[in-house]
Amino acid sequence: MHTRERILKAAAEMIAEDATTTLSVRAVAARAGVSTGSLRFHFPTQRALRDEVLTRIYQHFIPDDPIRDSSRPARDRLVDCLRQVLAAAGVGDEARTAWSAVYQQFIAPEPSAKVRTAYRAYERVSADRVEYWLGVLADEGALPREDFAPKVQFLLTVLNGLSVQRALPSGESVLQAETETLYIAADAVLGSGSP
Amino acid sequence: MHTRERILKAAAEMIAEDATTTLSVRAVAARAGVSTGSLRFHFPTQRALRDEVLTRIYQHFIPDDPIRDSSRPARDRLVDCLRQVLAAAGVGDEARTAWSAVYQQFIAPEPSAKVRTAYRAYERVSADRVEYWLGVLADEGALPREDFAPKVQFLLTVLNGLSVQRALPSGESVLQAETETLYIAADAVLGSGSP
DNA sequence: ACCTGAACACCGTTCAAGT
DNA sequence: ACCTGAACACCGTTCAAGT
Numbered sequence: 001m002h003t004r005e006r007i008l009k010a011a012a013e014m015i016a017e018d019a020t021t022t023l024s025v026r027a028v029a030a031r032a033g034v035s036t037g038s039l040r041f042h043f044p045t046q047r048a049l050r051d052e053v054l055t056r057i058y059q060h061f062i063p064d065d066p067i068r069d070s071s072r073p074a075r076d077r078l079v080d081c082l083r084q085v086l087a088a089a090g091v092g093d094e095a096r097t098a099w100s101a102v103y104q105q106f107i108a109p110e111p112s113a114k115v116r117t118a119y120r121a122y123e124r125v126s127a128d129r130v131e132y133w134l135g136v137l138a139d140e141g142a143l144p145r146e147d148f149a150p151k152v153q154f155l156l157t158v159l160n161g162l163s164v165q166r167a168l169p170s171g172e173s174v175l176q177a178e179t180e181t182l183y184i185a186a187d188a189v190l191g192s193g194s195p
Numbered sequence: 196m197h198t199r200e201r202i203l204k205a206a207a208e209m210i211a212e213d214a215t216t217t218l219s220v221r222a223v224a225a226r227a228g229v230s231t232g233s234l235r236f237h238f239p240t241q242r243a244l245r246d247e248v249l250t251r252i253y254q255h256f257i258p259d260d261p262i263r264d265s266s267r268p269a270r271d272r273l274v275d276c277l278r279q280v281l282a283a284a285g286v287g288d289e290a291r292t293a294w295s296a297v298y299q300q301f302i303a304p305e306p307s308a309k310v311r312t313a314y315r316a317y318e319r320v321s322a323d324r325v326e327y328w329l330g331v332l333a334d335e336g337a338l339p340r341e342d343f344a345p346k347v348q349f350l351l352t353v354l355n356g357l358s359v360q361r362a363l364p365s366g367e368s369v370l371q372a373e374t375e376t377l378y379i380a381a382d383a384v385l386g387s388g389s390p
Numbered sequence: 391a392c393c394t395g396a397a398c399a400c401c402g403t404t405c406a407a408g409t
Numbered sequence: 410a411c412c413t414g415a416a417c418a419c420c421g422t423t424c425a426a427g428t
Contacts, residue, residue: 001200026401032411034412036413040403040404042411045403099298099302100302119363120364154375154380165356168302180345222417232395233393235423236391241421353392
């Protein structure tokens with residue numbers, strides 16, 4: 001087995017065991033049984049390592065997600081993906097109990113180190129997922145390749161806002177309002193105003 | 196001047212010079228002319244320092260009614276207004292207790308007619324405010340006069356997302372992340388990327 | 391009570407040196 | 410071409426010791 005694969009396997013195992021883990025150079029290298037220098041040779045930066053690991057994980061878990069269907073407009077696909085995240089938030093009572101859990105877990109208690117790392121783990125999973133989608137769309141040229149960080153942050157904020165609005169007493173046409181908001185957000189990220 | 200103030204001043208200066216900066220223990224301590232231990236004495240954790248600095252920045256950075264100051268770019272003014280809403284959400288513990296109130300009032304109880312109308316009233320105040328800002332900017336021609344409803348909805352969602360993120364265990368550079376998100380949102384509403 | 395600075399246990403990256 | 414591991418320049422936190 002090639003060194004590169006050993007490194008990726010070690011990293012994947014560590015993430016599987018604990019999604020909180022930071023995948024530090026030394027930890028991954030030790031687990032893979034290689035030196036830090038060797039790891040750096042194959043992955044010029046820690047970020048490069050993480051990106052590679054993530055693409056594999058997402059490819060494995062969701063092979064046929066909407067983002068890959070390049071026959072549809074980029075913005076429609078991005079909105080669908082965001083909606084997929086939102087679906088997990090539930091509607092009505094489900095949304096309320098879901099947010100109760102979030103509240104009890106992350107907002108009510110003092111933000112101790114434990115609480116903080118737990119939330120970070122949760123947050124990072126979402127961020128990575130969104131970043132992955134943007135990466136795919138960037139490969140198609142649907143948006144510039146630059147740094148996605150601000151756009152990821154922005155989309156996560158919109159998702160947070162929408163999911164909390166699902167838990168709050170809602171207005172009449174939730175679905176329509178959400179759709180409009182999601183398309184405004186998608187267009188903001190993809191740069192153009194109309195398809 | 197007390198040590199504590201010297202530390203806060205040094206940190207504020209560093210952020211003013213570069214909003215990206217991480218405010219490391221040693222850098223702030225050196226600039227303030229105190230030891231790292233002393234800094235730790237006054238601020239038990241780096242996060243405590245950052246929270247304190249942020250509250251001060253938000254307290255001092257808000258001018259009154261920025262929307263009418265037509266000498267400045269529309270997007271800057273809109274962002275300032277949104278920031279003003281956000282300032283009410285507080286930072287750190289304040290944000291947590293604020294969201295606890297929202298949770299207990301609107302999410303935890305069954306959405307009875309009473310709860311629902313109470314929330315609607317609260318929601319409409321925010322919506323009217325945002326709509327007012329968009330109206331002013333539309334008068335200047337900064338955005339089309341069409342129906343603002345979807346844009347108002349969108350901005351309220353972003354504000355909801357940001358304020359809940361303040362209550363959740365936050366990452367390092369909250370200020371920078373919020374600023375970037377607010378500008379993306381403002382540009383999405385104003386239609387163009389530049390003033 | 392306030393402050394010091396060394397020490398600890400971590401980071402990610404670089405690089406001369408080996409095979 | 411691939412790999413090693415020491416070295417560098419950082420982190421945040423702890424803590425015995427001083428005043």
